[in-house]
Amino acid sequence: MRIIVDAFGGDNAPLEIIKGAAAAVAEYGHTVVLTGKEDEIRRVAADNHISLDGMEIIDCDDVISMEDAPRSILREHKNSSMAVGLKALSEGKGDAFVSAGSTGALLVGGTFIVKRIKGISRAALAALMPTDTGNPVMLLDAGANVDCRPKMLYQFARMGNIYMTDVIGGGKPARVGLLNVGTEDTKGGELQHETFELLKNTDRMNFVGNIEARQVLYGDVDVLVADGFAGNVLLKSIEGTAEVLMKKIKGVFLSNLLTKIAAVIVKPHLGKVKAMLSSEEHGGAPLLGLKKPVIKAHGNSKAGAVKNAIRVAAEFANAGVIEKIEAVVSEDATEDDE
Amino acid sequence: MRIIVDAFGGDNAPLEIIKGAAAAVAEYGHTVVLTGKEDEIRRVAADNHISLDGMEIIDCDDVISMEDAPRSILREHKNSSMAVGLKALSEGKGDAFVSAGSTGALLVGGTFIVKRIKGISRAALAALMPTDTGNPVMLLDAGANVDCRPKMLYQFARMGNIYMTDVIGGGKPARVGLLNVGTEDTKGGELQHETFELLKNTDRMNFVGNIEARQVLYGDVDVLVADGFAGNVLLKSIEGTAEVLMKKIKGVFLSNLLTKIAAVIVKPHLGKVKAMLSSEEHGGAPLLGLKKPVIKAHGNSKAGAVKNAIRVAAEFANAGVIEKIEAVVSEDATEDDE
Numbered sequence: 272m273r274i275i276v277d278a279f280g281g282d283n284a285p286l287e288i289i290k291g292a293a294a295a296v297a298e299y300g301h302t303v304v305l306t307g308k309e310d311e312i313r314r315v316a317a318d319n320h321i322s323l324d325g326m327e328i329i330d331c332d333d334v335i336s337m338e339d340a341p342r343s344i345l346r347e348h349k350n351s352s353m354a355v356g357l358k359a360l361s362e363g364k365g366d367a368f369v370s371a372g373s374t375g376a377l378l379v380g381g382t383f384i385v386k387r388i389k390g391i392s393r394a395a396l397a398a399l400m401p402t403d404t405g406n407p408v409m410l411l412d413a414g415a416n417v418d419c420r421p422k423m424l425y426q427f428a429r430m431g432n433i434y435m436t437d438v439i440g441g442g443k444p445a446r447v448g449l450l451n452v453g454t455e456d457t458k459g460g461e462l463q464h465e466t467f468e469l470l471k472n473t474d475r476m477n478f479v480g481n482i483e484a485r486q487v488l489y490g491d492v493d494v495l496v497a498d499g500f501a502g503n504v505l506l507k508s509i510e511g512t513a514e515v516l517m518k519k520i521k522g523v524f525l526s527n528l529l530t531k532i533a534a535v536i537v538k539p540h541l542g543k544v545k546a547m548l549s550s551e552e553h554g555g556a557p558l559l560g561l562k563k564p565v566i567k568a569h570g571n572s573k574a575g576a577v578k579n580a581i582r583v584a585a586e587f588a589n590a591g592v593i594e595k596i597e598a599v600v601s602e603d604a605t606e607d608d609e
Numbered sequence: 610m611r612i613i614v615d616a617f618g619g620d621n622a623p624l625e626i627i628k629g630a631a632a633a634v635a636e637y638g639h640t641v642v643l644t645g646k647e648d649e650i651r652r653v654a655a656d657n658h659i660s661l662d663g664m665e666i667i668d669c670d671d672v673i674s675m676e677d678a679p680r681s682i683l684r685e686h687k688n689s690s691m692a693v694g695l696k697a698l699s700e701g702k703g704d705a706f707v708s709a710g711s712t713g714a715l716l717v718g719g720t721f722i723v724k725r726i727k728g729i730s731r732a733a734l735a736a737l738m739p740t741d742t743g744n745p746v747m748l749l750d751a752g753a754n755v756d757c758r759p760k761m762l763y764q765f766a767r768m769g770n771i772y773m774t775d776v777i778g779g780g781k782p783a784r785v786g787l788l789n790v791g792t793e794d795t796k797g798g799e800l801q802h803e804t805f806e807l808l809k810n811t812d813r814m815n816f817v818g819n820i821e822a823r824q825v826l827y828g829d830v831d832v833l834v835a836d837g838f839a840g841n842v843l844l845k846s847i848e849g850t851a852e853v854l855m856k857k858i859k860g861v862f863l864s865n866l867l868t869k870i871a872a873v874i875v876k877p878h879l880g881k882v883k884a885m886l887s888s889e890e891h892g893g894a895p896l897l898g899l900k901k902p903v904i905k906a907h908g909n910s911k912a913g914a915v916k917n918a919i920r921v922a923a924e925f926a927n928a929g930v931i932e933k934i935e936a937v938v939s940e941d942a943t944e945d946d947e
Contacts, residue, residue, distance in 0.1 A: 403853050414790050417798035452752050452841040460755035460838060484842040485849035500798055501842045503790040504822045504835075508846035511823035515741050516854050516882070523878040530878060533871035540861040540868060544854070 272299075272585040273365040278307035279334040279352040281371025282571050285315050288371065289323075291577025296325035298578065301585055304365050307352035308332055329364075331355040337570070341375030345383055353377060357384040360563050367564035367584035369555065371572045377565065378415050378558065385561045388597050393419075394560035395427045396499070396567060397434065398506055402490030409435050410450075410487075410495045413556060414503035421465035424449070424496050425473075429600050430559040431494035432476040438590045440493065444477045448492035450501055451481035462498060470496075475599065484508075517545060554579025557587055559596070564588045610637075610923040611703040616645035617672040617690040619709025620909050623653055626709065627661075629915025634663035636916065639923055642703050645690035646670055667702075669693040675908070679713030683721055691715060695722040698901050705902035705922035707893065709910045715903065716753050716896065723899045726935050731757075732898035733765045734837070734905060735772065736844055740828030747773050748825075748833045751894060752841035759803035762787070762834050763811075767938050768897040769832035770814040776928045778831065782815045786830035788839055789819035800836060808834075813937065822846075855883060892917025895925055897934070902926045 276292050278285045285307060292303040293316075302325055305312055309330035316323050335344055335351040344354050353372050357380045360368040368385075370377055374396065382394055398413035411427045412419065428447050435445035449467055451459045456467060458481055470478040482492055484505055497505065520541075524534035554576055555566040564587040568580040614630050616623045623645060630641040631654075640663055643650055647668035654661050673682055673689040682692050691710050695718045698706040706723075708715055712734065720732055736751035749765045750757065766785050773783035787805055789797045794805060796819055808816040820830055822843055835843065858879075862872035892914055893904040902925040906918040 403857070417790060417801075450842065452755060452838060452845075463755075463838075483849075484845035485852075487846070488849050488853040497842075500790060500801075501839050504788065504839050504842050505846050507790075507822035508825070508843050509850045511821075511826050512847045512850040513854060514823070515826040516851060519741075519882045520858065520879070523875055523882060526875075526878050529874045533874040536867045536871040537861055537864075540864050541858070544857045544861060 272301045272367070272588060273304060274301050274581050274584050275304040275306060275329075275356045275359050275365035275368045276577070276581065277352045277356045277368070277370035277372055278305040278312055278328075279372070281568065283573055284371065285312055286319060287573045288577050289316055289321055290319070290574035291572070292326060292581065293321045293323070294574055294578040295581035299582055299585065300325075301581060302327065303581065304329060304359065306331060306356040306359065307334070329355055329359055335373060335376050337373050339373070339376065341373065341379040344376040344380040348376075354380055354384065357381060357565070360565070361385045366588040367566065369566045369568055369577070369580045369584050371568035371570055371577065371580075374415065374567055377567055381558050381561045381565045385563050385565060387560050388562055388593065388600065390600050391426060391430075391560040391596070393423050393426075394558050395430060396556050397427075397431060397559045398502075398556040399439075400487070400506065400509065402488050404490035406490055406493070407439065408487060408490060408492060408495055409439075410497065410502050410506060411559065412497065412499035412502050413506050414499045415558075416499040417503075418500075419462065419498035421462060421469055424462070424466040424498065425469040426560070426600060428470055428476060428478070428494060428496045430596050431496065433595045433599070434557065434559060434587075434592055435493040437592060437595065438586050445493035446479045446491070447476050447494040447496065448479050448482035450487075450495055450497035450505065451483065454481050454483060456480065466496070554581075554583045557583070559592075562593065564593065610639045610705070610926060611642060612639050612919050612922050613642040613644060613667075613694045613697050613703035613706045614915070614919065615690045615694045615706070615708035615710055616643040616650055616666075617710070619906065621911055622709065623650055624657060625911045626915050627654055627659055628657070628912035629910070630664060630919065631659045631661070632912055632916040633919035637920055637923065638663075639919060640665065641919065642667060642697065644669060644694040644697065645672070667693055667697055673711060673714050675711050677711070677714065679711065679717040682714040682718040686714075692718055692722065695719060695903070698903070699723045704926040705904065707904045707906055707915070707918045707922050709906035709908055709915065709918075712752065712905055715905055719896050719899045719903045723901050723903060725898055726900055726931065726938065728938055729764060729768075729898040729934070731761050731764075732896050733768060734894050735765075735769055735897045736840075736894040737777075738825070738844065738847065740826050742828035744828055744831070745777065746825060746828060746830060746833055747777075748835065748840050748844060749897065750835065750837035750840050751844050752837045753896075754837040755841075756838075757800065757836035759800060759807055762800070762804040762836065763807040764898070764938060766808055766814060766816070766832065766834045768934050769834065771933045771937070772895060772897060772925075772930055773831040775930060775933065776924050783831035784817045784829070785814050785832040785834065786817050786820035788825075788833055788835035788843065789821065792819050792821060794818065804834070892919075892921045895921070897930075900931065902931065
């Protein structure tokens with residue numbers, strides 16, 4: 272597999288990206304194609320004794336930042352490491368693309384450079400969230416499309432179903448749920464009512480009904496469908512709550528000498544709880560609905576997360592997901608196409 | 610103060626409701642008017658040695674359950690403990706009403722029996738959520754209105770601002786935020802864009818801008834405005850995450866003998882973390898926009914939560930919130946009135 276990686280995307284670029292790429296080459300044997308300023312990549316690699324064996328570089332001198340307007344990737348920043356990577360992907364110079372840069376820019380670039388699958392009205396950001404069972408749940412949309420129509424959510428469900436069944440579930444049919452304010456069939460607003468009908472009346476997936484936000488972490492479903500606004504609120508509330516709670520618990524252990532001793536005892540075990548809630552392990556969020564595999568790594572990704580994102584990208588490319596989405600979605604999506 | 614309390618609302622009625630009412634009478638000196646089956650109330654009180662001193666009972670033989678359609682409170686269940694309590698409130702037989710029963714029924718009953726303040730297009734469920742700072746944040750709407758227009762969110766902001774400034778903040782102007790997928794002014798969809806403009810262009814409150822779900826528990830704002838769908842997702846994700854995390858941490862302490870010893874040491878401290886996340890302390894969610902104070906207590910309320918809800922109801926009635934909402938909101942709300 273040849274995985275193209277944006278060497279200048281994210282808070283810890285380029286060092287952690289290069290480190291993660293080197294780890295992926297060593298561990299998985301993939302070829303990594305880095306995009307970005309070649310001389311800086313070579314200098315950082317040399318300074319940090321990172322081997323660039325098994326890597327290629329596509330040199331370009333620009334970077335798109337979090338502050339740049341997403342659409343600037345098409346013009347002002349068309350020579351950025353992200354734009355160049357997406358172009359290389361669209362030209363077949365690699366099997367998948369990974370970036371930890373701006374989600375908005377990646378979505379615009381993915382949509383207009385890599386392009387959507389025919390019949391798909393919107394690409395979805397599909398976040399893999401940890402659950403209590405150890406298996407992840409795929410939330411889509413996680414924030415790329417804040418205003419959604421029922422047909423879009425239906426397509427998100429179809430795409431997430433294919434991904435979770437084929438890439439993660441090893442062929443075991445995924446359970447698909449709709450994020451709602453209650454579990455009864457009639458809950459929610461217009462968007463949920465119409466989407467519920469679409470999902471209930473298809474035999475193309477295993478739709479298990481409405482799911483409340485409270486239940487998501489218990490792992491009752493494998494695919495959770497939501498508009499990007501509610502999906503983003505869900506994702507970020509979970510992150511924020513876990514963050515505040517772990518901080519509070521850390522505070523408890525610093526109370527006095529006895530609690531500090533207790534801390535030493537439970538620390539290795541608490542690490543596992545923290546890891547369960549970490550986005551690092553799952554490595555990245557696939558953008559589903561594009562003609563080629565694109566993975567958004569978390570903006571604060573360090574080498575471990577980058578390595579995992581490269582693994583996820585290769586699995587995505589390998590599973591034939593895009594061909595399957597093309598096959599099953601195109602037939603009922605033409606009316607929403609742009 | 611005379612507080613009317615639905616003795617048959619919630620999972621633990623009537624025993625925990627009666628207990629909580631007795632505790633409120635003893636601690637705050639309020640008169641409590643219980644609604645529900647009088648003979649059962651007297652029997653349960655006698656069996657559990659609870660004094661009914663300082664309490665009155667309005668006898669009625671029906672109860673509206675979680676399974677009943679919310680609108681049935683107006684017809685089939687118009688003699689339920691909830692409907693009778695709301696009617697008593699509207700007739701001035703008490704200063705406020707508390708129920709731990711069905712949120713939907715309470716909203717319908719509140720809207721059509723107690724009625725909305727002139728100029729208010731929708732009553733909002735205003736949940737008080739704990740934060741890291743120890744001060745609560747008021748989230749409205751927390752799930753009563755899943756489909757919202759910008760003008761509704763603007764009214765929610767005005768009402769929440771009055772409540773948090775006068776009842777909780779002791780006159781210190783509340784900081785009002787809009788729940789959004791990012792902090793930049795242009796984030797969100799149509800609803801957020803239009804609401805942002807309305808809130809930014811008024812000098813009638815201290816609007817501090819967009820707030821991400823991740824930041825809510827840090828207590829950066831006192832009032833958080835959202836449509837009821839996103840608000841409910843926020844509230845329930847926080848509850849669910851805290852629940853799963855505390856369960857995981859409990860599991861850590863059961864790992865082996867040493868961690869069990871550690872558990873004994875930190876247990877009292879962890880209790881404080883748990884209490885911070887508990888809805889019990891804040892006691893209930895005001896329904897804002899009605900002509901009289903109505904408080905929704907959590908469905909699983911025990912005596913302590915009921916007692917707190919009665920305290921909150923009295924504070925609500927005492928602060929003149931409704932008169933202030935009438936004064937400031939009516940002028941710009943007539944066009945949305947039904």
